[in-house]
Amino acid sequence: MKTCRICRRPVAPRAENPAFPLCSERCRMVDLGRWMVGDYVVSSPLPDGQEPLPRRDDDDDPDARG
């Protein structure tokens, strides 16, 4: 028997359960909310290293003084 991944209760078959594969509409909403906040681990590669900040050398460069 399939169980709800939100509350672990038995899930009714799809034919009689519009919230399938969750047990109820409420759990379906919870499941959806988890996706929204990124509670599920998404295996997307993160960029390696840090992006360098753009330098601002307007007229603060000591070498340009003189």
Ligand SMILES: [Zn+2]
């Ligand atoms: Zn449930």
